Amino acid sequence: MLLQVAFDKPEHLALLAQMKEFADIIEIGTPLLKRLGLSAITTARELCPEVMVLADTKTVDGGQLEADMVFGAGAAFMTVLSCASSATHETVGRRAAVFGATVIVDTITEADKAELLPLNAVFPESFGYIAVHSPTDARLAGTISTSHIDAVRKMHDRGFLVSLAGGIGPDTLEAVIAVEPEILVVGSAITESASPKEVARWIRDRLPNPGRGWPWDRR
Ligand SMILES: O=C(CO)[C@H](O)[C@H](O)COP(=O)(O)O
Numbered sequence: 001m002l003l004q005v006a007f008d009k010p011e012h013l014a015l016l017a018q019m020k021e022f023a024d025i026i027e028i029g030t031p032l033l034k035r036l037g038l039s040a041i042t043t044a045r046e047l048c049p050e051v052m053v054l055a056d057t058k059t060v061d062g063g064q065l066e067a068d069m070v071f072g073a074g075a076a077f078m079t080v081l082s083c084a085s086s087a088t089h090e091t092v093g094r095r096a097a098v099f100g101a102t103v104i105v106d107t108i109t110e111a112d113k114a115e116l117l118p119l120n121a122v123f124p125e126s127f128g129y130i131a132v133h134s135p136t137d138a139r140l141a142g143t144i145s146t147s148h149i150d151a152v153r154k155m156h157d158r159g160f161l162v163s164l165a166g167g168i169g170p171d172t173l174e175a176v177i178a179v180e181p182e183i184l185v186v187g188s189a190i191t192e193s194a195s196p197k198e199v200a201r202w203i204r205d206r207l208p209n210p211g212r213g214w215p216w217d218r219r
Pocket of ligand 1: 006007008029030056134135136165166167168185186187188189
């Protein structure tokens with residue numbers, strides 16, 4: 001299982017050096033990308049050259065431009081929303097293949113979307129993962145759902161590698177590890193904690209098969 005640490009605010013970048021020991025993937029979160037642009041990606045690459053960077057673009061259109069920007073800046077992963085057109089999925093997949101990068105299709109509210117499977121078959125190299133993701137705003141508004149955790153098994157049944165995100169931390173770790181996503185995304189439970197390094201270490205120490213879950217681990 002891979003640990004992806006999500007950085008959503010500029011001040012989280014101060015934790016980069018501390019996280020490189022624990023993170024397999026550093027996520028430049030959507031708000032941080034909007035705030036600092038591509039420099040957030042290049043900063044993460046410079047400070048943690050041995051850790052892969054994911055740009056959480058949540059792309060919905062203009063896929064080629066966004067893919068070329070973030071992959072050109074050094075991101076190894078980007079996200080595209082499942083609700084985007086198939087043309088966007090295809091163009092992002094093609095650009096990822098050119099850069100040797102990986103696309104994560106984030107389902108957010110569409111974990112049952114049936115058309116995902118053919119896309120994965122068309123671009124097996126670049127559409128590496130499906131993300132099941134509990135939306136932050138729904139959780140902040142008080143909607144507590146575990147449907148994203150349950151969706152991991154359904155996505156595995158459909159043949160996908162799965163990234164699981166949204167509200168994951170020490171309180172939910174046991175339940176999320178039980179469904180064995182390939183990537184576990186943890187943001188605020190680490191970055192907003194009083195002791196980020198200790199929380200990251202605590203989570204990392206409990207991951208089954210830490211550092212495994214890349215597409216190439218399956219071959
Ligand atoms: O993509 C995101 C919000 O859309 C967040 O980066 C992701 O949900 C992880 O953050 P947290 O662990 O705080 O929920």
